[in-house]
Amino acid sequence: MEEDDQQKLMDLVKELVVRLLCQKGPNSVPQDPGSPQFHASLRYALRILSSHLAPSAAADADAIAESIKRHLSNHGKSSHALAFADLYTKFASKTGPGSVNNKFGVLHLLKIISEDRISAWNEVNSPSLLPNLECLDAEVGDRWRVSHERDNGVSLVSKDAESFRKVAFKEYADLAKEESEVSEELLVRDVLYACQGIDGKYVKFGTIVDGYILPDMVRVPRATRTIVRKLCELGWLFRKVKGYISESMDRFPAEDVGTVGQALCAALQDELSEYYKLLAILEAQSMNRIPLVSESANSGNYLTLRRLSVWLAEPLVKMRLMAVLVDKCHVLRGGAMAGTIHLMAQHGDPLIHEFMKRLLTRVCSPLFEMVRSWVLEGELEDIFAEFFILGQQVKAESLWREGYRLHTGMLPSFISNSLALKILRTGKSINFLRVCCEDRGWAEAAMEAASAAGTTTRRGSLGYGEKESLESLVDVAAKRIDRHLLNVMYNRYKFKEHCLAIKRYLLLGQGDFVQYLMDIIWPELSEPANTIGSFKLAGLLESAIRSSNAQYDEQDVLNRLRVKMMPHSAGDRGWDVFSLEYDPRVPLDTIFTESVMAKYLRIFNFLWKLRRVEHALIGAWKTMKPNCITSQAFLKLQQDVKMQLLSTLRRCQVLWNEMNHFVTNLQDYIMFEVLEVSWLNFSLEMEAAKDLDDLLMAHEKYLSSILEKSLLGERSQSLHKSLFILFDLILRFRSHADRLYEGILELQTRTGESSLASKDKNKLQRHKNDGTLENGSWTTEGRKGLTHRASEFLRNMKQDLDSIAKEYTSLLEGFLSQLPVQQHIDLKFLMFRLDFTEFYSRLSLKKT
Amino acid sequence: MDPEAARTARESLDLAFQMSIILDTGLDRHTLSVLIALCDLGLNPEALAAVVKELRTEPSSSPPVLPPPSSFP
Numbered sequence: 001m002e003e004d005d006q007q008k009l010m011d012l013v014k015e016l017v018v019r020l021l022c023q024k025g026p027n028s029v030p031q032d033p034g035s036p037q038f039h040a041s042l043r044y045a046l047r048i049l050s051s052h053l054a055p056s057a058a059a060d061a062d063a064i065a066e067s068i069k070r071h072l073s074n075h076g077k078s079s080h081a082l083a084f085a086d087l088y089t090k091f092a093s094k095t096g097p098g099s100v101n102n103k104f105g106v107l108h109l110l111k112i113i114s115e116d117r118i119s120a121w122n123e124v125n126s127p128s129l130l131p132n133l134e135c136l137d138a139e140v141g142d143r144w145r146v147s148h149e150r151d152n153g154v155s156l157v158s159k160d161a162e163s164f165r166k167v168a169f170k171e172y173a174d175l176a177k178e179e180s181e182v183s184e185e186l187l188v189r190d191v192l193y194a195c196q197g198i199d200g201k202y203v204k205f206g207t208i209v210d211g212y213i214l215p216d217m218v219r220v221p222r223a224t225r226t227i228v229r230k231l232c233e234l235g236w237l238f239r240k241v242k243g244y245i246s247e248s249m250d251r252f253p254a255e256d257v258g259t260v261g262q263a264l265c266a267a268l269q270d271e272l273s274e275y276y277k278l279l280a281i282l283e284a285q286s287m288n289r290i291p292l293v294s295e296s297a298n299s300g301n302y303l304t305l306r307r308l309s310v311w312l313a314e315p316l317v318k319m320r321l322m323a324v325l326v327d328k329c330h331v332l333r334g335g336a337m338a339g340t341i342h343l344m345a346q347h348g349d350p351l352i353h354e355f356m357k358r359l360l361t362r363v364c365s366p367l368f369e370m371v372r373s374w375v376l377e378g379e380l381e382d383i384f385a386e387f388f389i390l391g392q393q394v395k396a397e398s399l400w401r402e403g404y405r406l407h408t409g410m411l412p413s414f415i416s417n418s419l420a421l422k423i424l425r426t427g428k429s430i431n432f433l434r435v436c437c438e439d440r441g442w443a444e445a446a447m448e449a450a451s452a453a454g455t456t457t458r459r460g461s462l463g464y465g466e467k468e469s470l471e472s473l474v475d476v477a478a479k480r481i482d483r484h485l486l487n488v489m490y491n492r493y494k495f496k497e498h499c500l501a502i503k504r505y506l507l508l509g510q511g512d513f514v515q516y517l518m519d520i521i522w523p524e525l526s527e528p529a530n531t532i533g534s535f536k537l538a539g540l541l542e543s544a545i546r547s548s549n550a551q552y553d554e555q556d557v558l559n560r561l562r563v564k565m566m567p568h569s570a571g572d573r574g575w576d577v578f579s580l581e582y583d584p585r586v587p588l589d590t591i592f593t594e595s596v597m598a599k600y601l602r603i604f605n606f607l608w609k610l611r612r613v614e615h616a617l618i619g620a621w622k623t624m625k626p627n628c629i630t631s632q633a634f635l636k637l638q639q640d641v642k643m644q645l646l647s648t649l650r651r652c653q654v655l656w657n658e659m660n661h662f663v664t665n666l667q668d669y670i671m672f673e674v675l676e677v678s679w680l681n682f683s684l685e686m687e688a689a690k691d692l693d694d695l696l697m698a699h700e701k702y703l704s705s706i707l708e709k710s711l712l713g714e715r716s717q718s719l720h721k722s723l724f725i726l727f728d729l730i731l732r733f734r735s736h737a738d739r740l741y742e743g744i745l746e747l748q749t750r751t752g753e754s755s756l757a758s759k760d761k762n763k764l765q766r767h768k769n770d771g772t773l774e775n776g777s778w779t780t781e782g783r784k785g786l787t788h789r790a791s792e793f794l795r796n797m798k799q800d801l802d803s804i805a806k807e808y809t810s811l812l813e814g815f816l817s818q819l820p821v822q823q824h825i826d827l828k829f830l831m832f833r834l835d836f837t838e839f840y841s842r843l844s845l846k847k848t
Numbered sequence: 849m850d851p852e853a854a855r856t857a858r859e860s861l862d863l864a865f866q867m868s869i870i871l872d873t874g875l876d877r878h879t880l881s882v883l884i885a886l887c888d889l890g891l892n893p894e895a896l897a898a899v900v901k902e903l904r905t906e907p908s909s910s911p912p913v914l915p916p917p918s919s920f921p
Contacts, residue, residue: 112893
């Protein structure tokens with residue numbers, strides 16, 4: 001069998017060789033099997049056949065068929081491919097005796113032969129390609145047609161247009177290659193270098209133009225130049241960002257860049273490292289060619305400039321963002337920087353939004369850290385002045401008002417003003433507690449606050465974007481600390497009690513004490529100011545306290561009450577320099593500051609004066625009550641003197657009544673409608689106060705309302721002056737009234753003495769002992785002289801009283817006319833009290 | 849060969865010939881049949897293709913000096 005096969009083989013091979021040699025050309029001579037050429041060829045053929053023992057490709061007929069089909073369709077011969085597919089199907093279906101067993105071999109054979117032919121044709125044809133496309137058409141077309149004609153037996157219709165296009169493309173590619181001096185590969189590499197800020201071989205950074213450009217000397221088509229320029233924008237942006245980062249890093253040791261700036265640099269560097277990764281991948285791609293699907297496509301480099309521009313589109317957007325950011329934040333620091341970045345993050349594009357948000361989380365972390373430590377611990381660790389709360393060194397008593405304030409320049413825009421105020425207040429409270437109240441309890445309050453808000457008191461638990469958690473933390477901390485502070489204020493330092501004490505003593509609320517004090521201090525204060533010793537006054541104060549209900553007050557409160565002598569000038573009486581003062585200590589002096597105490601002093605002075613006037617009038621009343629002396633005098637005198645006396649007395653009484661009416665109503669008004677009402681409002685607000693700021697405001701309101709209503713405000717200056725003139729007048733009246741009654745008493749004693757000389761001397765003795773008279777010269781005169789004297793005296797008194805009365809009336813009228821002009825509604829109540837019978841308004845109407 | 853087998857063989861040859869036309873191998877029917885027979889006998893198709901190529905593109909050049917052919921299975 002094998003011999004047969006061998007023989008068959010030889011025969012077939014011989015046959016093949018003959019055939020092939022016959023086919024070589026029209027010039028070939030039909031060979032006969034005996035020629036030496038034939039034998040040589042035969043031997044050659046046998047040699048070739050023996051050297052290949054195994055096929056190189058896998059023995060899979062279907063795969064080969066597929067490959068052939070693809071190949072055909074890739075070269076535009078899709079109809080051929082279909083026909084081939086059809087044929088192959090039929091071919092493969094033929095089985096049984098007589099069919100081809102080694103189908104794979106046949107197909108493989110055909111494929112290789114066809115490829116060989118094509119390559120042979122290409123070798124033949126390529127040298128003849130000329131740059132001139134016009135001649136090419138005809139020539140190539142001829143060749144193609146000729147080649148097709150060579151096919152034995154079957155004529156195929158060749159598609160001229162298709163082949164033209166293929167050839168035309170090839171031509172263009174060659175043209176482009178010739179035009180550019182630099183290959184695209186090198187340009188791509190240069191562009192990649194430029195994107196990292198490094199000058200390439202062709203693409204360099206031109207400082208004048210401020211960009212990466214290809215110098216004009218390099219011959220590149222204009223389109224390529226444009227696209228290189230566009231891609232190098234990325235390099236310019238990169239340089240800018242990198243420049244900022246390195247500049248900031250250089251300024252670190254100089255402590256010029258704050259923590260926020262450092263965080264920004266770190267975040268930018270992270271983004272840049274992402275960018276570097278991308279560039280590394282692109283560079284790797286540009287070095288190695290990625291194998292393509294189509295095996296016989298003659299491709300250049302995979303990474304062309306166009307592909308590069310697609311890849312770099314997204315980094316370009318990001319880099320542009322970073323460059324804009326760098327521009328804006330160049331001169332800013334701290335909270336202002338964070339605020340600017342936040343504003344830039346308000347963007348609709350989700351990519352930009354995400355990017356900015358990432359950046360912001362890093363940038364704001366130092367800020368949030370500062371907020372957290374401030375709110376929970378009261379610590380202000382701000383070396384670079386980036387925080388929006390500024391602290392300064394002040395004395396303990398002004399710590400609350402001036403120790404810390406908001407710096408709106410550094411306030412980032414995502415923290416609202418009210419939140420910032422809350423933050424300020426919380427930290428301020430903690431510091432206040434620590435410094436002024438020496439309280440340790442705030443730490444527990446802070447811990448509770450932190451646990452209640454769900455965060456820890458450690459670092460790094462807050463972040464940007466978690467605005468709700470920040471707000472809740474601040475809220476809870478603020479509430480707790482405020483409550484704690486108010487507790488400390490009320491319970492430990494007894495704020496309410498002190499306030500009440502001030503009201504009772506400085507605002508003359510403790511009536512019995514004031515009365516007693518007034519009584520015993522009256523004679524003292526009438527002396528000139530420089531003769532009064534403060535020790536004496538202090539002693540009097542003590543005795544006043546002890547004899548009134550004030551003695552039951554707390555010792556701490558009583559200790560703080562003192563007599564204060566104001567600086568006096570010549571001619572001052574004790575009345576002008578006397579005042580009481582109350583000593584608030586730390587921390588209450590935050591509320592009762594110097595200016596506040598000065599206001600209290602003013603009110604005290606006014607009230608004291610009012611009391612003095614009232615006291616004077618009451619004293620006058622004491623002497624004016626109907627008593628035996630006057631009635632006796634009344635009886636003893638002659639008719640006309642009697643009339644004089646009557647009228648004088650009557651005048652006195654009437655005047656006194658008026659003045660008393662005025663003073664009493666004023667006093668009542670002050671007492672009830674001003675002081676008590678304001679105090680009630682203040683107590684209500686004290687109850688409702690949530691933090692120390694509220695308390696301060698409430699107290700301010702209380703004081704200012706008192707000032708306003710008691711005519712001590714700025715708008716009531718003129719009224720105030722006229723009021724004081726009235727007071728002076730009343731005091732003058734008092735002295736006149738005193739004199740009058742003294743005179744009457746003197747008169748009485750003298751007349752009583754002369755008429756009662758023989759009568760009841762005991763009565764006289766009694767009378768004498770009562771009064772403080774000197775009965776020197778008068779007793780010697782006769783009755784007539786006495787009468788004359790009396791009438792003269794009375795006349796004088798009457799005149800004085802008249803003048804006083806006139807003055808008083810006019811002043812009061814002036815006062816009352818000015819009252820309605822006042823803005824404050826409560827002064828209308830004063831008006832009503834003073835004029836409820838409309839006596840005065842009718843009077844003024846009559847006059848006009 | 850029986851007529852069935854003969855017909856099959858003829859059809860197969862036709863199909864193969866048409867395929868070879870599509871692939872533009874430049875082989876005529878007879879050569880193709882010889883080649884198919886040689887393939888069937890187990891010869892390496894790449895070797896056969898090489899033979900075809902060599903003998904075709906050898907325009908009356910003097911044949912190279914060859915060593916005596918070794919026996920092959």
